[in-house]
Amino acid sequence: MNDLRELYREVILDHNRHPRNFGELQNPDKIIEGVNPLCGDRMTLYVKMENKKIQDISFKGTGCAISVASSSLMTEKAKGSSFEEIDALFEYVHEMLTGDPTTVASNLDTLDKLTALSGVREYPTRVKCATLAWHALKNAIVGSDDKISTE
């Protein structure tokens, strides 16, 4: 149970119960679909952007707690961020989930609440749940309309 509390931290459970920026955006510049065929998760990301900056962002869909919380936390963080900042965040999050665990310690300020996702690295089968939204966002800012799949 204690190990599981590392994965399902209060922040994750809260964002799963009450996802932020949930729903469709009016007149989005980009709509990106993401699917995780393994667990049946489907999410749609809506993005408004101007001058290489995320003006507004929201998401919709169904998914596990990790996927919903990660999407929710991401939209909070991404709103108002520049593409450059998003690129850096994407790398940090990726490192935190799959790479060098010390990334978290050296980027605490930047990652902020996103560190709640760091427990996922101990559960390799769940990493895709946490990264789905991030891959969708990455696609939104590089201009690809491709559907995102974790497989």
Added chain:
Amino acid sequence: MTSAAELLNLSNLKDISSLRNDFPALHQNVNGKPLVYLDSAASAQRPQSVIDAMVTQDEQNHSNVHRGVHQLSQRSTEAYEGSREKVRAFINAQYHEEIVFTRGTTESINLVASSLGEKILTPDDEVLVTWMEHHSNIVPWQLACEKTGAKLRAVPINSNGELDLNEYTRLLTDKTKIVAVGHVSNALGTINPIEHIISTAHKVGALVVVDGAQSVPHIKIDVQAMDCDFYAFSGHKMYGPSGIGVLYGKKALLNDMPPYQGGGEMILTVSFEKTTYNELPCKFEAGTPNITGAVGLGATVDYLNSIDFDALSRYEADLLNYATEKFLELPGSRIIGTANKKASVLSFMLGDIHAHDLGTILDQDGIAIRTGHHCAMPVMDHFGIPATGRASFALYNNIEDIDRFILGLKESMELFK
């Protein structure tokens, strides 16, 4: 509340429950807890006798089959063909030529869809599948329909996860050339009225391909009594090895079908002008087969032959009933698939906790369940859900397994409350 002892017929339990000792993989700790394996519908564990038979084959007898004149090749050929004969007797096929070894159910269905489908289907024809099929009994037919212009139709299911037999009769017309149906649904557990489905299809002249992946480990199969035209199943769902499976087909039909793949083994003579094909079943077994897998499958059939399937059915029904009753006591519980006739599969939702989260939480307790869409997305669409958790019960599971499973679910609810 009914107690475990009341729900179980203890005389059956004694016989069947000793079988658990035959399965070495079950006797280990996972995440520090004794393993509770409730994912046999995805892949079942193997008894020691099957593992031993495969090791002996690899250690002492391995060589290519049907090719060499030397001793090892002869031993391998005898073991390989011996397995074919065991499988024939196990499903009561008339001829050993009717047993084609494949990689598994998926390849068996692809073989029929490709070879038979492309031979007989025309743009005026229809192939009838059902809403509860596994993707492997949908996609091969879609491919065959794309190539031939035939149309794919699907029989709907009701809210219990049973086939709508009135709709089945309505959809079945003289355009229907092939009916492809699962004997037991992997996502719902529904046991379909297969004899009725087959005899009704035959009345309009349609051939019936049965996906038996989920039925063979639970139900005694008699392909002649059933009168199916094709029956496909996999080794690894019936306590045998993966990478080996069976396609049963009526001899006359298999004889008329063109080869599925070309290569060695399936030919009689080859020249650049003309190749003549080998007799059944070699015609459909191009290339060196999974010899060790086939030997393991033979040993699996031996193992299953030592089990009283009537007692097994009662035992698994008792497990399912106990699990269903205990599960329904949990607040927010919902069972997906409540057919009258069900195999020992419990597909479920628990409150608003996603199945994937449940799977991870249970795994921390050493409990293995399947989570997701179970390769049956149309079933999920029908019930308007993205995924379910699925606990499947096999001959080696027991009441303690189910109690641990329910406890794990209670812990999940605690964590997510």
